[in-house]
Structure formats: structure tokens, C-alpha cells
Amino acid sequence: MASRISAVSIVEAVASDLRVRIFSGELVSSQALTETDIASSYEVARPTAKAAIEKLVAEGLLVRGVHKTARVADLGPESVRDIYLARAYLESEVLRRLAAGRTVPAAAVQANRDIAALKTGAPLDVVEPDMRFHTSLIDALGNERISKMYSSLVAEVRLCMSRVQSLHLLDTALIQAEHQKLLELIEAGQGEDAARLLDQHLGRARERLVAAMGGEAGPEAELPSSLVGE
Amino acid sequence: MASRISAVSIVEAVASDLRVRIFSGELVSSQALTETDIASSYEVARPTAKAAIEKLVAEGLLVRGVHKTARVADLGPESVRDIYLARAYLESEVLRRLAAGRTVPAAAVQANRDIAALKTGAPLDVVEPDMRFHTSLIDALGNERISKMYSSLVAEVRLCMSRVQSLHLLDTALIQAEHQKLLELIEAGQGEDAARLLDQHLGRARERLVAAMGGEAGPEAELPSSLVGE
DNA sequence: AGCAAACCAATTGTCTAACAAGTACACATG
DNA sequence: CATGTGTACTTGTTAGACAATTGGTTTGCT
Incomplete structure (x- = not known):
């Protein structure tokens, strides 16, 4: 169904479209993605589809074993905790740095303005500007490695x-x-x-996500949420 | 020259051998690695060599633009600072966690014992157990994402x-x-x-590394080396 | 001679076709 | 019912080919 696409790189274009379809929920967890299926649906050669799949596997969006069909990653509650702990490690340190220089990234301000602007719409609409807010803070540090690390975490969160x-x-x-x-x-x-x-902000988001995923709230779920009023 | 290798995956085997050759210094910075050269030297097909190259590019060991030959990454002093800052962010938080639980990883103890054991030998010999020490601490946290992030940093340090x-x-x-x-x-x-x-431990290692790299002829050799003041 | 534009060799991106090897599931058999 | 076998599907790898791009070289004009 997906029409032929061409951009800077066919592999990247296919990977990019698959990424969107995964984030949008069109491709659900554990759904199989064979190389031939992708190749035929995008009208590309199988090696091209293979390369796109391997790209997404490297990003953690797909998983696959040797000689087995790639599937959309199925992240459990413990993965969510790992991801949010890693986010907290990176982002809290970045915040200390930004505060030390009193650096308020303009992109983050804009992202939060976008969140305020959307009063209605689908609940997923808040995800993009929210991620953009946090990513803007990280990017303001100007550290290429940390930005890349955070990107991979954001992808898994999405x-x-x-x-x-x-x-x-x-x-x-x-x-x-x-x-x-x-x-x-x-x-x-x-x-x-x-x-x-x-830490509180991420902790609450994490616990809500874990709860919504059907996972049992972990033993460390007893964060006093009343602290937020501050 | 390199003889044919076979393991779980040919691509991984080629990538692994290239990795060793890069770390050993056999392949120096900015050295060109064409797909056909790698394919013929390992007696594999070009797509296989291509996949191995892309793996290493994803790891940050090689760099290449579109339609351009892959080259061994040439990291400047600012990259070293980025890498060590990221290391400090992750590792210092991990240390706080380990200390909170008084968890002393056995692998780290062993790694440091190995460092003590080698009184002689080439100076590069200390790199492997040193990296193993730090990696052991990170792995003791049991967070898959953080371990993977740290691995990529270690690769760049090496x-x-x-x-x-x-x-x-x-x-x-x-x-x-x-x-x-x-x-x-x-x-x-x-x-x-x-x-x-x-922080001091990493900071000193970083400054020594920067100083050692700054003396050599690099693309950014014209920036004031006084910034490296220690 | 000097500078600019066109050409050419080398390299990468992508495709087609094919075979080998491994996995998973159904089927037959004890 | 359990177990082994076999077959279809999928992936891993190869070979060869052609298009597209890059960078350097050569040619042509002033």
C-alpha cells in the first residue's frame, strides 16, 4: 500500500516510514515484519528492506534473532524503568549544567508553548511536543554523544x-x-x-506508563506525588 | 592478508576483526576503508563488507558521508571532552547507586587485580582491564540501556x-x-x-588524553592549546 | 599561462537472481 | 500421546550488473 518513496537514501526513507508507522501504532507490538513483505510493500529490493530493518533493530524499535523474523519490540515494565532511569541520569545532570549557566533554550520554551496551545485533539498529540521539550534541553548542552544517547531513549519512550x-x-x-x-x-x-x-516529573510519567501497560507497579512506586505542588 | 573467518555471522566476524585492528592502531585515523578492499581482503561479498562498515559507523568508529569512502574516525579534543563528560554523567550516578546498596561488583575487583598484576608490558595493556573495571561497575547496575550507552563510549575511548x-x-x-x-x-x-x-579520575585521564592528542597535527590544531590548562 | 568547464576513473547505492542454511509448524509414526 | 521427520517459509550470503555521485584530470577558451 505504501507508495514508492525516494529521498536522500532509499534505506533511510523506508526506515523513516516504518518508524512513523510504529510510533503511530499502526504496527503493534510483536508484529512480524518479514524482509520480503517490506520489500514488496515499498517496492524495493530485499537487501534494501533488510538494511532498513537492521537500522531499526539498532535503534531498539525492532528485535530479531538470527534467522528469525523481525518483530516490533515489546517493552515490559522493567524496560520502561530502565529507560526512565537512564533519562533521569542524563537529563538531571544537564539541568544542573543549564542552571549553572542560566541557559534557557529557546526551543524548549517554544515546545512548551506548543503544549499549551493544544487544548484538544488526540491524546497522542502531546507526545511530540513533550519529547521535543526534553530533547531541546539536552541538545542545549551541545554534547553530540549525550544528544544521540537521549535520542535513542526518546525513540523507545515513543x-x-x-x-x-x-x-x-x-x-x-x-x-x-x-x-x-x-x-x-x-x-x-x-x-x-x-x-x-x-526526577518527580519523570517518575510520575514512568509510573503512569507502567500502570497503563498493565504492569504491576514496582516496589518503588511509593513516591509522594504531593511534592509536586511545592 | 586477513584470512577467511567464519562465526555466527560473517558480517559480525568481519566487523569484529576490523574493530580489533582499529583499536590496535593497525588502522590509523582517517585511513580509507573501501568496500571492495574489505570484501577482497576478507574474501566476502561486497554487501557483507558494506554491512560490517555500517555497523562500525553506527558505533562511531568509522565515519562516512553519502557516496564517500568510510574512514577511521578522527576524534578531536572536543570529542574527547564530550565523551568523558558523558562517561562522568552516567558513571557517577551509578556509583551513588552502588554505594547506596554497598554493592561491590566482583568483576570490578578482579579487573583491578589484573591491573595490579601487569607490572610491565606495552602501555596499551592497561587499557583493556581499565575499561573492564569501569564497565563492570556500570553493568552491576543491571540497566541494559545504560550498559549499552556506556559500551559505545568505551569504544570511542579505545x-x-x-x-x-x-x-x-x-x-x-x-x-x-x-x-x-x-x-x-x-x-x-x-x-x-x-x-x-x-570525576577527578576521569578528569585527569581526559586532560592527559587531550594533551597527548593536542600535540599531534590535527585539523583543529590552530585553536589555543591553553584551553587545556591543567 | 591561467582559469573554467567537461570528461573520466573510482566508489558507492541499489537491484535482480540465486543458492545455502536455519526455523517453525504440520504431519506421520511408534 | 509423545516423538521424530519433513516440508514450506524466512533469512544469510553471494555474484554480477547498472545508475549515480565524487574527485581529480584533462581539455579548451581567453
């Missing part, structure tokens, strides 16, 4: 999000308010407070 | 090391002593102290 269709659990107003507070703390140079708020 | 042949700047005894101190601080549950010592 994969998790696509699994959870009942996203009324995403409180857009709360997300926007906490982002705003983060920016203010950075501007005030209060790095420790910003890092602490971020 | 690439830098291979560029610096005059490694008398590596003080084996000092490295071993600081590692020992780190383990003791973890055992004592003093996470903050361990994190602080690690």
Missing part, C-alpha cells in the same frame, strides 16, 4: 506510548505547568531544585 | 587511546590505586565521595 492508546492518563496541563517550572528554575540558577523536580 | 602510542602518560599504579579507593568508598556507602573521586 514506542511505549504508541502501545498505550487510552492516554487520558496524560494530564496536558500538569505537564505544561511542570515544564514551565523547570524553565523558571533554570533561569533562577537553581539546578538542584530543577533536577529534583525533573 | 579509539582515542589507539591514536596515542606514547602512553607513558598512563600511570598504572595511580590508576590502580584510585580504582581501589573507589571500591572502598562504595563498600563504605559513601556515594558522594566516590562520585567526586571518579
